[in-house]
Amino acid sequence: MSLLTPQRPGGGAHTDSVATMVPDQSRAERTASFDVSAFPVPHGREEEWRFTPVDRLGAFFRDEATGASLTWADELPGGVTLSTVSVEEWRALGVPAPQDRAAAVAAAHSGGVALVDVPAEAELTEPVRIRLDGTDQGLVHGHLLVRVGRFAKATVVLEHTGVADYSEMLTVIAGDGSDVTLVTVQEWDDRSHHLAQHDVVVGRDATARHIAVTLGGGVVRLNTNATYRGPGGSFEGLGVYFSDAGQHLEHRLFVDHEAPHCRSNVEYKGALQGDTARTVWIGDVLIRAAAEGTDTYELNRNLLLTEGARADSVPNLEIETGEIEGAGHASATGRFDDEQLFYLMARGIPEPEARRLVVRGFFASVVGRIHVPEVQEHLMLAIERELAAGAA
Incomplete structure (x- = not known):
């Protein structure tokens, strides 16, 4: 099935999706909090969890520290620094709050935030590389902040491999006028489970790209959120995923257009092969009343290579102002x-x-x-x- 929603004239808010219609419900109304108790333990009937096999993820929702960690290796170009800051210092930067219980638990119990700092006006010719490897050490809470200074240009490649249950918080702050690309690769062993919240904060006139490559893991659920701190910002969300039998790969995006004259473009493509192969893609775009001049589009395509595979694709577009450049979405799932x-x-x-x-x-x-x-x-x-x- 395919759906394309063009810009809707007028100022009325609306929500469209391929698989569901939820009138009078705004994506902005979902809970966001640093307090774990603000999120009940999910049972799978909630809107944000209804596609996810929560029965396989119980450890991720326990409000307790584990003290476990992944093996960390990095390659830092000249001028890039790595340090650790407290959760309180991270919050003081005005970062987005966790948007589900697993993310809130990860933020509360990570024990600190690894900070990768790219100085202002730096122009990196080589990517920052970080490799996180699991050795089946139990549940790990991870927390990473990538901060790119004004007018800097940087690419960060983050790789996840091995066997782990990994609950991840990641924040990317793209300074005004910067150009930032984050490539996150999920190539876990199929015994692994990975829940993550990635927040991309786009500065004034900045360009930010988030690229998700998910090829491994028993259950992978990646929530990517984009927000804007000033006009002129641009966000691009790209994704590639390949699900085999028994894998559940889930990608959720929320692009929150609250600043005027910004743009976003989202394109995710996935292939599924084998009985019980499962993918989920949710694309939420909210254009707030103040975000005049917005230009946004999102696209999801899924290729079913065998019988028994299932792909759910739900694009949602919510518009609170008619003064925009353009807005639309499309989704299709089919065979060869x-x-x-x-x-x-x-x-x-x-x-x-x-x-x-x-x-x-x-x-x-x-x-x-x-x-x-x-x-x-x-x-x-x-x-x-x-x-x-x-x-x-």
Whole structure:
């Protein structure tokens, strides 16, 4: 099914989605708090948890510290510093609050916040690299802050590997006029579970990109939120995911346009292979009354490679002002295009190779915008390994 919602004239608020209509309910009304007790333990009937297998995630909701940590390795270009600040210092920066119980627990019990600082006007020629590796040490609460100064340009690559139950808070602050790209790679062992809240705070006239690559993990649920601290900001949310049998990969986005003359563009593409493979994509965009001149669009596409796979896709667009440049969304889930396969096979290309080419073409529009060559190459090789494993 496909849906495209153009800009709606007039000033009335509305909420659209592919799978549900919830009149008179604003995304802005959801609870956001640093207090764990503000969030009851979810049971799976709540709107924000109804797609998630909460019965597999009980440890993430316990209001207690574990003291466990992942193995940390980093590569920091010249001028970039790494330090630790307290949760209180992190909150004093005016960062967004947690938006569900798991995030609130992670923020409360992380024991401190790792701060990666990129100085003002720095222009990094190499990415900041952080690798977090799990060794099955129990539940880990992680907390990371990436702060990029005014007019700086930086790319940060964050990799998650190994076996872990990992509850993560991550905040990216893009200073005024900066250009920031965060690439987060989830390549966990299938025994792992990963719940995360990623907040991207876009400064005045800043450009921020959040790129999610999710290829591994038994349950991965990544909430990405974008907010604006001044006019002229631009946010781009890109994602690629590949779910195998037994995997639940869930990506949720909330773009909160509260400042005027800002833009956002979201594009996520996923492939599913194997019985019980499951993906969920939720895209919420809120254009507040003060956000005149907004230009926003979100797109989700899912490719079902086998029977038994299921993809849920729910774009939501809520508009409180008619004085915008444009707003829309689209979503589609389907199987291989038989005409494409026939065209390739009619020219002597074997079916397995033809399928591989179709999948590569499907992901190309997103992968080509990552702009980190080694990540692009690794991603395409990983996708081809997934395809080969499914064909075996």
